[in-house]
Amino acid sequence: MKMVGMEKLFASAAALLGLGVCVVSVRAQLAPGRALRSMKVAPGLEVTLFAAEPDLVNPTAIDIDAQGRVWVTEAVNYRLFKNPLMRKEGDRIRILEDTDGDGRCDKATTFYQDPALQAPLGIAVLGSRVYVCQSPDLFYLEDTNGDGVADKRTVVLTGFKGVDHDHAIHGVIFGPDGHLYMSNGDQGLDVTDKLGNRIQVGRNAPHMAASVLKTDLEGNKLELLAEGLRNPFEPAIDSFGNVFISDNDDDGNEQCRIVFVMEGGNYGYWPKRKGDRRLDAVHWNENVPGVVPKILKTGFGSPTGMMFYEGNLLPEPFRRALIHADAGPGVIRSYPLHSRGAAFSAEIRTLLSCPADKWFRPVDVAAAPDGSVFVADWYDPGVGGHNLVDFDRGRIYRLAPPGSSYRIPKVDVSNPGGAASALGSPNQAIRFLAFDALRQDKSEEALRILQSLATGTDDVVRARALWLLALKGETGRGAVLDAARDPQAEFRAQAVRILASQGPEMLRQASWLADDSDPHVRREILLRLQHPNFRDNSWASEWILKLAEKFDGQDRFYREALGIAVRGEETRYFREIARRSSVEWDARLAGIALQLHTPEAIEAAVKVLSSSGSPAEERLSALQVMAAGGGTRVVDNLLDQLDMSAPKPFISEVMEVLGRDEGAGWPQAKRDRRLTEFLKQALENVELRPMAERLIRDLRLLDFMPQMVVAATDRKRSQQVRLAAIETLRELQSPAALDPLRRLLQDPDARVASAAAQAIGASGTDEAYQSLSAVLGDLSKPRPLRKDVVRLLGTSRSGALLMLQMAEQGKFPQDLQLDASAVTNASPHESIRLMAQQVLPLPQMRGGTVLPPVRELLRKRGDSSRGKTTFFGTDGPQCSRCHKIAGVGRDVGPDLTRIGTKLAPEALFESILNPSAAVAHEYQVWLIRTKSRGYIDGYIRSEADDGIELVDSNGNATRIPAADVLSRVKSATSLMPTGLSSGMTTQQLVDLVQFLSTLK
Secondary structure, X not given: OOOOXXXXXXXXXHHHOOOOOOXXXXXXXXXXXXXXXXXXXXXXXEEEEEEEOOOOOOEEEEEEOOOOOEEEEEOOOOOOOOOOOOOOOOOEEEEEXXXXXXXXXXXXXXXXXXXXXXXXXXXXXXXXXXXXXXXXXXXXXXXXXXXXXXXXXXXXXXXXXOOOOOOOEEEEEEOOOOOEEXXXXXXXXXEEOOXXXXXXXXXXXXXXXXXXXXXXXXOOOEEEEEEEEOOOOOOEEOOOOXXXXXXXXXXXXXXXXXXXXXXXXXXXXOOOXXXXXXXXXXXXXXXXXXXXXXXXXEEOOOEEEEXXXXXXXXXXXXXXXXXXXXXXXXXXXXXXXXXXXXEEEEOOEEEEEOOOOOOOOXXXXXXXXXXXXXXXXXXXXXXXXXXXXXXXXXXXXXXXXXXXXXXXXXXXXOOHHHHHHHOOOOOHXXXXXXXXXXXXXXXXXXXXXXXXXXOOOOHHHHHHHHHHHOOOHHHHXXXXXXXXXXXXXXXXXXXHHHHHXXXXXXXXXOHHHHHOOOHHHHHHHHHHOOOHHHHOOHHHHHHHHHHHHOXXXXXXXXXXXXXXXXXXXXXXXXXXXXXXXXXXXXXXXXXXXHHHOOHHHHHHHHXXXXXXXXXXXXXXXXXXXXXXXXXXXXXXXXXXOOXXXXXXXXXXXXXXXXXXXXXXXXXXXXXXHHXXXXXXXXXXXXXXXXXXXXXXXXXXXXXXXHHHHHHHHOOOOOHHHHHHHHHHHHHHOOHHHHHXXXXXXXXXXXXXXXXXXXXXXXXXXXXHHHHHHHHHOOOOOOHHHHHHHHHHHHOOHHHHHHHHHHHHXXXXXXXXXXXXXXXXXXXXXXXXXXXXXXXXXXXXXXXXXXXXXHHHHHHOOOOHHXXXXXXXXXXXXXXXXXXXXXXXXXXXXXXXXXXXXXXXXXXXXXXXXXXXXXXXXXHOEEEEEEOOOEEEXXXXXXXXXXXXXXXXXXXXXXXXXXXXXXXXXXXXXXXXXXXXXXXXOHHHHHHHHHHHHOOO
C-alpha cells in the first residue's frame, strides 16, 4: 500500500469535513387504527381515536373549547437549527371538530398559520382570545370578523428566552383565581410587565434556571412563583389554588419529578454540583437547605403536559388527581395526591400506554366539556435532543368510560344561573366563560347564587365560588372569612391565599389562622408573609415566630416555608427563636438552625459538638448545621471532629461533608495538618481506608501520592487495595505518578496492568501517549493489555494520531491493525476518521457486508442475549466504554438503563448510525482552546466562575481554569462516534438494538 504523508492526510481530512451526512429515514410503525388496538388502558376506561393525520401533524399542545372542539398547535418547522424547514407558510393552529356526534373528527380547519409561528408550546382558548406560548412571546390571537381565521395578534408579554428551543415558555393555563399560569425553561427570561416590573431569570440574573410564573390576562403584573427548575412544561392547578408541575432531568439520570410549587421556592437545579447526577442530592441539591424537594420522582422520561382533573366522568380513582403526559416512556399517568405534612405525597397509576408501538409520544392532555380526557400524540420514534424524525403524523385520542359517547353539554352564561352551572365544568374554556360572566355581573342575584355555591356540598364548586366572592365587596369577603373557619383545612388554606391577595389587613382579620392545627394552613401563611407589604407589620413578625414554634422538627416543606418567610432576615429571626426556646437544642431548633444557618445557629451547633455528652443524633444534626454554614470557622470545627475514636457513621459524615463538591466550600482544609494526620491513620484502617481514599481523590491531595504509589505497587496487598490506589492516582493526575504507573504495565496481575494503562491515558499528555504507544510494539506484553492500549489511545485525538502515524510509517503491529482500524474509524473526531479511512481502512461492515437500509434492519429478528454480549463486549462497538446499564459500564454518555422506554427501534438504529441527530443538552460537545494545552474537546460537566470541568470521550475529566480559556466553540457533532456499525455484523447490530429495546 502506498503511504500518504501526514500533511496530506490532514489536508484531505480538512477537505472532506465539508461533506454532509446521510440522514436515516424511517417509516411509521403503526397506522392509527392498529396503534389504537395496541393500546393498554386502565380498568374502567376506554380509549378511542378522535383524529389523526392528515387532519393534524406533530402536535405540541392542545386545548378544548366550550363547543368541544380540539385546538392543536403543530410543530413541523421544529428546531430549525438542526432540522429542515418543512413548511414555508409556517406552523399552524388547527381546530378539530366532530360535527355528527360519532366521536371522530370530521372537520379540520386552520385557525392560524404564519411563517413566524414555529413550534409553539402552549395554548389556552379563553373566550374570544386564544393564548399561545412561543418564545420570545406570550400572545393571544383573535378572530375579529367571525370567519374562523385569526386576524389579530396581540403580545401580552415578551422577553422569554429559548427561541427555537425546547427549554422556553410553555403550557399557559387559566387558574381558578382568574390569572394565567405558565412555565419557562432554563434558557431564562428578561420580561418587563405593563406596569414596569422587570423579572430576570437565568445566568447572572437575580433568579436562576427555569421558572413558574403567573400574570393577569393583560400582562399588567407578572409574578415569579418559583425558580431553580430545569425544564418544567405545564402547571396544573386545583380549584383551591395548589400548583403542581413536572420537571425534566438531565437526560439519562432518571430524575424527572413532580413538584408542589411553593411561592418563593427554589427547586435546586442550579448550581450544578459535581458527582453522580442520578442522586437526588447532586441532581437537584435536595440536601441543601433553601431547596424545596419534590413530592414524587417519576424517573426516566420526557415529561410534558399535565392537568388537574376535577371532573366526574372518569372513575373515582382518577378524580381530583393530576393527569400527566410523559412522552419519553409513552404513557399517560395519574397521580393521586395525599396530604403529607405541609405538602403532599403522590403515587403513580398508569391510565394509558402502548407497549407495542414505541412511536406513541403523548405530549399533552386536556379535559373536554363532558369530562372525558383528550390526549395529543406527537407520534415519532424518539423524543428529546431537539430531534424530529417523522414530519407527517400526529394523533388525538379520547379517554372515557366504555360506551361514553362524546356529547357536549349546552352552555349559557348569559344569566347568573347558567353561569353558576357552567362554573362546575371540568373544562377550562367553559370555566373561564363562567368566571368572566360572574366576575362582571354586579347583580344581587349573582351574589346570592355565589353565596349558595360557596356553602354547597360540592367542594370543587365551593372553592371556585370563593375566588369570585372575594371580588364582590364586603359581603363576598365575609364569605371568605367564614371559609377561614371551615372544618376542612383546604378551604382555610384557600382563604389565606385570597385574604393575603387583598392586603395585610384582610389577612390579619383572620388572626386565628396563625394558631391553626393544620400544617398546610400554616405553610400558606408563611408563604404569604414573605412579601414586603407584610414584613412592614409588627404583627406579621409575631405570626412568623408563633409559626416557627409549631415546626415539628421533621417536616421539610414546613421548614422550607419558614425559610422563605424570613429570607433576608435570618439572623434576626433565629436570635428570637432561640431566645424563646425552652431548650438549647432539640430536633425543632436543629431543623431551624439548619434552614437558616446563621452565625448564631452555627455557634449553637458548635456548642453541641463540643459537649462530650451530646447524643449521637444531636451531634449529627449539629454537624449538618455547621456544614450548611460554611466559612473558615466552620472548617476549623469540622476538622476538630476528625477523631479516630468517634463512631464510624459520624466520621463518615464528616468526611462526606469535607469532600462534597470536591471541597469547593473549604479549600483551606486541604492544607490543614489535622486533616493530613487523620488521613494517614485512616489509610491504615480497613473500614476507613475507602472513605479516606475517596476524600483524597475529591480534594486532590497530591501530598498523598507516595502512599498511593506504595499501595499500588506492593504486590503483597490485595488486588482491591491496589486497584483503588491506582484509581486514586488516575484521578490525581500528577506527572509524578507517570513513572510508577509505567512500571505497573509490567505487573503480572492483568487487571492491575490494565488499570495502570487507563490511569496513564487519563493524564492526556504527550508523554503519557508516547508511553502507551511503546506498549503496542512490545510483543512481550500480553495481547489483552496491548488491545486495551489501542482502545485508550483511540479515544483521544493525540493518541489516535500517534497510531495513524505508526501505521503510515509501517510500524504498527500487524496483530493489532484490525483493532486500531476499528477504534480510529469510530473516533469521535471527524478528522481522525477521515485519515483512518486512508491509512487504516475498514471493510464496510465486519465480514465485508454492506449496511442494509433501516427498513430492512427493522424486519430482521434480533436476539437480546446476543445483543447484550455485543454491548458489554470488548470487541465491536464497545458500548459500555461510554454508557452504563444498571450500574455496569462508564459514565461518559447518558445512562441507558431504561432507554427502551424512551426510544423505539427506529430511533435506536438512528442513534447508533447517526448519533449527532439528537444530542442531549448535557452532552453537547465543546471545543475549548486553551493557553497551556491547545485545543481540548468534550462535554462540560460543571462550570463555575473559576473554570470548567470538561469530560472527554474516555470519561476523563480535565479541569480548565477560567484564565486558561481562550475561546470555546459548540460542536455540531456528538461525542458518540459515527461508524460504530463498522465493528459489527448486520446481525450483531440488529441484536444490539433488540437488547436495547428490552431495557425498560
